[in-house]
Amino acid sequence: MKPTDCTDYDFLKIEPHWQAIWEQARPFRAENGSAKPKFYVLDMFPYPSGAGLHIGHPEGYTATDILARYKRARGFNVLHPIGWDAFGLPAEQHAVKTGTHPASNTQNNIANFRRQIKALGFSYDWDREIDTTDPEYFRWTQWIFLQLFKRGLAYVDERPVWWCPELRTVLANEEVIDGKSEVGGFPVERKNLRQWVLRITAYADQLLDGLKDVDWPDSTKRMQEAWIGRSEGAEVVFKLENAALGDLKIFTTRPDTLFGCTYMVLAPEHPLVPALTGDAQRQAVEAYRKVAAAKSDVDRMSDAAKEKTGVFIGSYALNPVNGARVPIWIADYVLMGYGTGAIMAVPAHDERDHEFAVKYRLPIPRVIAAAGGNEQLPYAGEGKLVNSPGYDGLDWAEAKKKITADLAAKGAGKGTVNYKLRDWLFSRQRYWGEPFPIVWVGEADYARAAKRRGDLPAQPVTFVENGVTLCALPLPETALPLPLPDVQSYLPSGTGESPLANVGEWLDIWFDAETGAAVPASQGKPAGDTWVRGRRETNTMPQWAGSCWYYLRYLDPQNAATFASKDALNYWGVPDLYVGGAEHAVLHLLYARFWHKVLFDLGAVPQAEPFKRLFHQGIILGEDGQKMSKSRGNVVNPDDIIRDYGADTLRLYLMFLGPLEAMKPWNPKGIEGVHRFLRKFWRECIGEDGRLNPRLSETAVLSAGTEKLLHETIKKVGEDIEGLRFNTAISQMMILLNALLKEPALPRRVAVTFTQMLAPFAPHLAEELWLRLGQPGSVMSAVWPVYDPARLVASTMTIVFQVNGKHRGDAQVPTDSTEADLIRIANEHPKVSPHLSGKSLKRTIYVKGKLLNLLVV
């Protein structure tokens, strides 16, 4: 290894020089099976968009890179990987437009991202690079899906999607704006399609409990808690007046208010509605249901904010606590997807019911008395029961328990828990995603296959289409990966299915249920009774799938036998630190936790939580304080900054901007400051002729104050890196450098130590100076400097003098000064004594080593 021959700090020469060396020598390789302690630091891998790297990427990536380099210097075997979350809609849209395979566009974008990331000098282990669109990667995504499938955690259901008749395609939520397609502005409607759904709700409690064990930002934990939305209450059974129709089940968190129930509300889609509708009401009910059905959930919520609506449907239910006859309404403020889709309305003690009851003139009897005699309704707080025969005077918490128990004894209810969390809609009607390793077969064929297969779910996953029951038969694990077939057109099928539905040869097959082999149905049935007629699943997986488990593949990315070996899983475990944007606080981080917990239950991973410590880097705003966007023209391109100032300066500036987690504006002037700092240090080491600066000395020693500062800096920089406080670490190095500039000579060993501290932040410059300062090998393989605690102790201290709490002066005094000494010094102090003269000292407060406050009158 050699340095460049630059005489000046020519970063355009120095940075590529070192990047070429790293490219060739691969010094950042993490070693599986090392005896060293491990440290796994993970970035959220990017979606390689056509726009290239955004300035927000290098922000988080620089932070983790500094930590990775620091940890290596502290003797850790560091795993610091990167890869590509490369399935996704933009690549597919590009393919539709250009007719080229999305893979080619994706590979181009990846090449550009890789170039940009390498230009920043990040110490990734490129031997572990992964790409979610690589069949050797998604083979394991499909494998994990099969594990979920086998455990009954995947099922199919008809679920609504956005369908645009004009474009003849389904649209993602983000492609629908105000009820119109984003492209073309055509009207869209809800259409029910067969969808895969993952039973994440089965893990609701575990996902909630696990949050206790992780070191995450509180806000993110709370968001996940709110998203899961656990709520305890009771399911209460109301008999219907028309007993032939059975019972009406409702969920409530307030069984203590049952005596205050004056009407019931069903969601408009509730299955009992048609049977409960009276002839006189039928027309109004039908009309209301139609309007509600046309609205999306989003519309329903925004409309609802304005005013509640509903219709009486002409039937009655019987309150199980007192037999009261309660009218049944439908209203769209009750959602079919939560609880039982039906509620008891207690207008006195629920704001929404109150608003509705006022509008439709329904009675509002009070059943909870507020403690302060507060008469205002609605009242949702605590209190004692009133107007509730048999329970009057009970405290509400007590009454909840007692009423629930009494209902249970009568078989009219039970305590129960509900969640806001819904099962995860896991399919997309798209081309550019992982195909489901599933073939749909007839019931009889499934039954035959089941005899030969041990990897089927306890209950078959079925779907009825045109009156025919189809069963989901998985590919055997040995038949994975199931790659995407080539298609003629990336346009959707026109029936709402993905473009895969157009590929007849791939779609309709003879399927060997034992081996997973397939031949086109057009070729006729091969010999042997393991062959069944099938149609492949045409949906693909959502983009979340690949990112749900990528942190595990990095442990052992080339393994062809399993997603990661047991040894690798045991040695590396899960990331010690995960850094990424807060925009993933719920979805990605919840989905990944869910998959990880399933893998844990399978015995496939050794720990229950995937991300021990999580950190969100803040958003970098444009110069104008606005969010960066092309339309505002305030986007900062990393390539430009690297060209003008170098990667080291960009890295340093991104970290100097402010606390990592803060949202902060980019300031093009501010970057000059850190660039000057690097130049200053270069000039301290290298003279104008390109040789070592004569200021460097083997024999010189620092002044006592600067020597102390050096040790303080070593301490602070190390601690700040561990705590991800890079802005203050940099400012401390600036303080030290400013002091070194004032020294008569610079001891070479100090320049060396400074280079080491700077190395994680500005690695190219540090490597260059390390060699030029005559050090052997690479700065990265040097052991991190240690500070001497004895050097941190000063012989003098600064004491602040206050008179009646006001700062009046300070003095340097020997550390062994007593309070009496200090009072004497204060009295002699030219700034302090005027405030003391002619007054009498009442009291002194001495904070040892810091401050003396003299109270006088």
Added chain:
RNA sequence: GCUCAGGUGGUGGAAUUGGUAGACACGCAGGUCUCAGAAGCCUGUGCCUAACCGCAUGGGGGUUCGAGUCCCCCCCUGAGCACCA
């Protein structure tokens, strides 16, 4: 509407957790070098002052010898959630 997180110089931000508010950097001003400019270097820079005094961490009140930091009320900004019964 609800729940968090924040409001510190002209700007980005520091402040050992109750002990010198404004570190470090940007910007600005003056000086130095230069034929000149750029770069560099030196000095200054919260506000008000000639200086002292005084004032100052969104506003108001409180606790304390002492409050950016703790407590109460209000205002503003950002994020998330938003009929979940």
